[in-house]
Amino acid sequence: MYLHELKVANLKLLRDMTIPFLHEGKPRPWTVFVGENGLCKTSLLRAIALAASGPERGNQLGTAYIPTMPDKRQPEDAVVSIEATFGFSELFHEERKYPGLEGMRPPRPPRLVSKLTTSARVGVLRGSSQYLDDSGTQLPGTESLPDPLQDARATGLNLWFVAGYGVNRNLPQPMSTSGRTYVAELDRLQSLFDGPPLIATDFVSRFDAETARTFSAELRRAFVEHGLLPDVEDVLLMGRGGVSDPRTLVAANRFSMRLPSGEELRIPALWMSHGYQSTIAWVADLVGQVWSEGGRIPLDQIEGLVIIDEIDLHLHPTWQRGLIRSLRRALPRVQFVATTHSPMVLPGLEPHEIFILQQEQDGSVRWDQSAQQPRLLTGGELYERFFDIRSVYPDEHAQKLHRYLRLASDAYRSDEEDVEMEALRSWLQREGVPVAYEPVPRRQP
Ligand SMILES: Nc1ncnc2c1ncn2[C@@H]1O[C@H](COP(=O)(O)OP(=O)(O)OP(=O)(O)O)[C@@H](O)[C@H]1O
Ligand SMILES: [Mg+2]
Incomplete structure (x- = not known):
């Protein structure tokens, strides 16, 4: 399913906020929230996850x-309220089940609104969902139906896919998750709520040998062919059948890296750096979750909503720069909702895909969209327009040195400016900043 709109009220610092997730009538493929620490980015992602889960699964998750x-x-x-409107793709409409609509199948996918509430007194989520027609009113004839989302989540319905990845997304030890009770509806979102480790690459130990082999090949396509992992040349994940000796278990997930010398370095996934591991973990988990639900679906057919907190986590800026473009290529039918603290993620996005969060005097958070095209901006301009770092020199020392140099090179500086210049020179010297440039002599205007 895809998100169309989110409304939240009285949730932490989100007093009353409506966020559109449609662009020109279609689900926006990417929405990225930027904003200072504590501006409720994670809270928004969790609100979406809860709304997509319904009250029963939502209470288990949260x-x-x-x-x-x-x-x-x-x-x-x-009353804290979360109201999210979702839609479904036309592509799989014929195969998709809509609980309660079996006898009255609509010609097009209906929409669905999920409403949740809680309060300090109540302490748990309550709520329900219903189908909507294109005009946004309840689908005629569905007034007495039981809650469709609740039903879809309770029965693990196919093609209602939503997954979410929080900031803890490490790779599991091979075969460490195979004994774990797996409830898809919880497992796909638990990481957003600091839950147990992802299954990720360990899906190979849950799949049969042939599926494990195809899973490994599909991840190779994502990581190597779509360039999601820089310098990775090959990927080989072995399922249960491929490993006979427990001592070789770690080596069962192997990645080949190209070194600057051109030589190849083959290492187990668990030996890779955090940047690699965190990206491998969520991508492998996503594909594994989709495959456990619907079989071996190629990357470009994977549909649904994927929520990722801090998408730039552990990644170097040069990697961040190409990340969104690689993901668009690899997973073109996925709707992503993400957060970031990094300007280098933004050039992969259109202006309407970036939501800048800011704080009002009373602490409440509001959003804004920039009219600027991020891919045409310099690094400094990205910091200024999207992260409110207005100075070219973020540090006070550099700012003061810059001001000193401007005044010292101006022969027509005023008396006040001359005093300011001397004060700056003394301050910089006290701070141990070398001031090699002597002021030019003053002249009369
Ligand atoms: N019950 C509450 N009522 C009001 N405000 C709250 C409540 N609980 C937490 N907060 C505030 O709400 C914000 C929630 O933060 P959240 O984790 O969603 O922010 P974030 O934007 O993800 O930050 P970061 O970038 O650091 O991850 C914090 O500023 C926190 O101080
Ligand atoms: Mg956060």
Whole structure:
């Protein structure tokens, strides 16, 4: 499923916010939130995950989190509300089941609104969902149906796919997750709520030998052919059948890296750096989750909503620069909702795909969209337009040195400017910043 709109109220610092996820009538493929620490980016991602799960699965996912949601600035009985509208693709409409609509199948996919509430008094999520028609009113004839989202999540319905990845996304030890009870609806979103490790590459130990082999080949396509992992030349993940000796287990997931010398370095996935591991982990998990649900679906057919907190996590700026473009190529039918603290992620995005969060005087958060095309901006301009770092010189020392040099090279500086220049020179010398440039003599204007 795809997200069309999110409304939240009284959730932490989100007093009353509506965010559109449609662009020109279609689900926007990428939405990235940027904003200072503590501006509720993760809270927004979690709100989407809860709304997509419905109350029953949502309460399981967010047991510890839900009591933290009610805005502390509001009275105890203030109602936290999350309302999300979702849609479905036309492509798989014929195959997709819509609980309750079996006898009255609509010619086009319906929309679905999921509403959740909680409060400091209640402490758990309550809510329901219903189908909507194109005009946004309840689909005629569905008034007495049981809750469709609840039903879809309880029965693990295919083609209602949503997954979410939080900031803890390390690779698991091979075969470490095979004994774990797996409930797809929870497993796909738990990482956003600091849950257990992802299954990720360990899906090979859950799949049969042939599926494991194809899974490995499909990940190779994502990582090597679509360039998601720089300098990786080959990927080989072995399932249960491929490893006989427990001592060689770690080597069962092997990546080949190209060294600057041109030589090849073959190492187990678990020996790779954090940047590689965190990207491998969520991409492998996503493909594994989709395949456990619907079989061996090629990357470019994978559909659904994928939520990623801090998409730039552990990645060097040169890698960040190409990340979104590689993901667009590799997974063109996925709708991504992500957050980032990095300007280098932005050139892969259109202006309408970036939501800048800012804070009001009372602490409430609001969003803005930039009219600027990020791919035409310099690094400095990206910092200024999207991260509010207005100076070319972010550090005070550089700012003061820059001001000193401007004044010292101006023969027509005023008396006040001359005093300011001397004060700057003394400050810089005290701070140990070398000031080699002597002021030019002053002249009369
Ligand atoms: N019950 C509450 N009522 C009001 N505000 C809250 C409540 N609980 C937490 N907060 C504030 O809400 C914000 C929630 O932060 P959240 O983790 O969503 O931010 P973030 O934008 O993801 O930050 P970061 O970039 O550091 O990850 C924090 O500023 C926190 O101080
Ligand atoms: Mg966060």
